[in-house]
Amino acid sequence: MSDHTPEPDDLRELGERLDEARRREAAKAPKQASVAPLSVAFRFSTELVAAIIVGGALGWGMDWLFGTRPIFMVILFMLGAAAGIRNVMSAAKEINERAAKAAKDNKD
Amino acid sequence: MAMTPMAQFSVKPLVSAPILTIAGHPIYFTNQALWMCVLVAAASLFLIAGGARRSMVPGRLQSMAELSYEFVGNMIESAAGKDGLRFFPFVFAIFFFVLFSNYFGLIPGVFTVTSQIAVTFALAALVITVVVVTGFVQHGFRFLKLFVPEAPFILLILMVPIEVISFLTRPISLSVRLFANMLAGHTMLQVFAGFVIALAGAGGILSALSLAPMLLIIAIMALEFLVAGLQAYVFAILTCIYLNEALHLHDHH
DSSP: OOTTOOHHHHHHHHHHHHHHHHHHHHHHSOOOOSSOHHHHHHHHHHHHHHHHHHHHHHHHHHHHHHTOTTHHHHHHHHHHHHHHHHHHHHHHHHHHHHHHHHHHHHHO | OOOOTTGGGOOOBSSSSOSEEETTEEEOOBHHHHHHHHHHHHHHHHHHHHHHSOOSSOOHHHHHHHHHHHHHHHHHHHHHOGGGGGGHHHHHHHHHHHHHHHHHHTSTTOOOGGGSHHHHHHHHHHHHHHHHHHHHHHHGGGGGGGGOOSOOHHHHHHHHHHHHHHHHHHHHHHHHHHHHHHHHHHHHHHHHHHHHHHHHHHOTHHHHHTHHHHHHHHHHHHHHHHHHHHHHHHHHHHHHHHHHHHHHTTTTO
């Protein structure tokens, strides 16, 4: 290859250097936790609290609409609590799946 | 004291005359609107400038633009699958808006747009609207099966309302999480900054003690850098996860 079109050589050399650097980094980098614990904690608490608030507010609104205070509020508050726990469970499941996937990708 | 910790979050008009009136409500150009314009301009500039050169061996700016493109692309593909990539512009725009807003907010004196529940809720409502519309366009009324888990009929009486509430929770938890994180962080910084000033002004040994909250501020600032990026990521990944459900209903479980 002539001196006037040095790009392919340059690129190949750069590619080699990059590969080498990546191997070095991969060798020394410790296994990184894929999800920060802080965000997980915050995620769970908001999921739970938001569901209870939504349930309570819905019930309050329905009572206001039908004039049946406090029947719907009590029922929907409890359903909201159940929905909150369900939210937390599905969030935990999804975070686990993502962590497992990330761990698998790291190994590959 | 002139500055209370919450004063930094107050929205005030920059021009005393309203720029337009909608149904009798005056609309003002506020500090919030100004910073939204600034951060949208900054994000656009970053990506346009990063994409302008298109050299084979990217420079720093181009690398950053390409990396962020690939990062969001991978995120969507892993959470919502290949056909989720149709929503790339949407997710990318949301991610960058939140990311830039969070990081701009860390610059002293800059108004944090995402510390307003109105902004984060508008974003979350937009996400949920897109999810619901996508679901109905993709599946028609079969989309409503999202609320009907596989269970005996007698349990469905209980399960369907729970699923509906759980779905309605999403815009609330999505918006409150982002808003509360930004609000708490910035309030904390300001409260400790107040301690520094109060202690330094007290004189004697108390002045020396003002170093302690000072160090704490540095630590909180580092934490805030982490939180700013993380919350933008969480917002975007949850958008992808919700889109995934709308696109594929239950088949991915």
